[in-house]
Amino acid sequence: MKAIKVSIAQLSPKLGDKQHNLQLISDAMIKAEKDQADLIVFPELFLTGYSVGESLGQLAETEDGPGMTEVRKLCLEHGIYAAISFPEQGEGKHYYISSALIDNNGDVLGVYRKSHLFDEEKKYFTPGAEFKVIETPLGKIGMMICFDVEFPEIARSLKLQGADMIVIVNANMHPYELQHHIFSRARAMENEIPIIICNRLGIEGDLDFCGDSMVIDATGEILLQMKQAEGLKTVDMPIDQQLDPKMSYTANRRADLYSKLVERF
Template sequence: MKIAVAQFNPVLGDTKANLRKMMDYLKEAKGKEAHLVVFPEMALTGYSVGEKLSLLAETKDGESLKTLMAACKELHLYALVSFPEKAGSDYYISSALLTDEGAMAGIYRKTHLFHNEKIHFKRGNSWPVFNTKIGRIGVMICYDLEFPEVSRLLRLNGAEIILVNTANMIPYENHQAIYMQSRALENELPLVICNRVGQEDDLLFFGRSMAVDQEGNTLFQLGEEEGIQTADISLDGHRDPKLDYTENLHPAIKGNLTKVFS
């Protein structure tokens, strides 16, 4: 499939402005013949929502996602959209996988919260893999990438590709690239990450969105400017049969990990 990343600088607290920019990126991705577009973490609102969370968060049935689902249907595109989700009295950093038929394949809630995120958000407790007509898609959000267990769980649950929304900041540029290549290689599947750019208070986001194939090779890496980039990614590319990390994982370890899904 051809996947696009839409690396941009969300305007903090201005959902309408961010939604307009995302709609423009969807149209641009369609012009590049993409099948799926990945946006940054918290693309709808900006990252540092803090005390405005109750005003900015939306439910999974919110108007912003409805607008994006309609656009996906019109353009025949999938999209992975991260937003602050309100569910009852709780708030999550979430990502919705929208389909080319204008539906929602599902929601992933960030399971590993970074630093002060714990003040405002609750962590998710499941690692779904979404079965779509373009492949079985696993999702991670930002800090999740730094825990090898997450991508391993997704791989064991049948993921053929993992998509990552992130709002990653300086000084973690090197971490992001290393973790992307490691998670791809150790699980023998491609990963695509979309980071944001810009600054909020003392947080400087570095971009460098990238795609990595199942052997850990970098297919592209952006710089620190806004823009869209696509990559043709095979879900059944070459894997070294002598390695086969998933098959050769010790049964006791595999069994304990997969209990998470029961």
């Protein structure tokens, strides 16, 4: 059974302080390299902290910006793939909550822009318009960000596009910890696909981030659960495990009956 080693960095970034957060990223990659991890995943908007709406003009950057360039150098230095989230400067005055997948040579393989914006994110960010599956030697990686996990259509679409696993970068806060715990396991089970969900800790203003990062296999079994522990943990995650042939949810779909799902109400 093929498996990859996955590291989850459940940490507390400092709002607006890229240098501090880059040091956290560097320290986490050092530990992940010692654990012989293939892939390390960081939380949503980890490069800058979450509540950056009023400061996007100063903090947002492209995938080739100074902060992201430093992350890319770290991936090359430590020989590791990374999913890192940042506020992306887009075309014109558009900003996106984005997650970049960087390979062990420091190359950006793809950038996913969060498609389902939560609450006040809509005041500052533009929603993305494309679901992303990125082909890598580790497998085909589908990308999601936080609130996306609450919409089953996204994970199903990634599965139908051939994803072997789904990586979710999170900045989920109390009182919504139960939703993401249940939804991430459900997305794994209903699509028979492993899920990596990395949330953060810490407080920003009124927001108290709730952790509970997990690695979940294609049957919904939790392989790694960090609960409220701060730090980095690594686990082997199978990506071609034996599944119950009686389930085969994708094969048993009745797409001819689902037209209501794409109607506007």
